[in-house]
Amino acid sequence: MSGSAAGRSEEMRRRGDERDGALLDALLEGRDDPGLTVRAACGLDLPEQGRYAVAVLRAGGDGPPGAVMEAEGLRFFRRGRTDREIVVVALGDRDTAVLAPLLERSCPGPGGIGPVADGLAGLGAACRLAELALLTCPPGTTGIVRLEDRLPAALLVSQPELSARLVSDVLGPLLALAPADRALLVRTLDAWLECGGSAGRAAGRLYCHRNTVLNRLRRLERLTSRSLSRPRELIEMTLALDAFRLTAPQP
Known part of the structure; x- marks a missing residue:
């Protein structure tokens, strides 16, 4: 492949990554956009009605923001923010209990994991609840917690x-x-x-x-x-x- 062709290929890949990232961001923000979940499912190669979890980490993990990673048969989509990182996980039939140990391999936390989202349309709510779970971690602590294990504290911080x-x-x-x-x-x-x-x-x-x-x-x-x-x-x-x-x- 010539240098110009390689450059065009790299530019197309970069634009594709940016487009897919924008779709994921829109889902995480809970935007009311007709057809968003269909476009996101196609762009991200994910089932529109699958089971998903969202984790919000106060300190970013290893690897470039926006990366798609796989571990233990799960796909992780990472989105960087100014002071935190959001991770979307395609769960399949797995339970969210498996996520904390996997996430802590690259980020000790603190972090919060929201409840399971049934479908891409539920990522916005799952992200807000994961943020709430993160807030239940006292300053200076580490570890990644699930909202369902911290409900009384979540009521307090809300x-x-x-x-x-x-x-x-x-x-x-x-x-x-x-x-x-x-x-x-x-x-x-x-x-x-x-x-x-x-x-x-x-x-x-x-x-x-x-x-x-x-x-x-x-x-x-x-x-x-x-x-x-x-x-x-x-x-x-x-x-x-x-x-x-x-x-x-x-x-």
């Missing part, structure tokens, strides 16, 4: 004004403590929750006596005027703690 009010109303006195004192009580509550409400198991995790855990929890109850033994009040405290962590992580 309503920032209410979340701020919840933090203020429930944790106000706790937040007034010295940072080290506050962090100690928060770590104790976290351990207690992760251990299913067992003070003994939490004590083992925190390397302290069971009574020490109980004393710290009682102090937390006094500060918040809420009881950990009352389910509704426990839910309030847990949600408020999650909201606080997402907006002002402990040092």
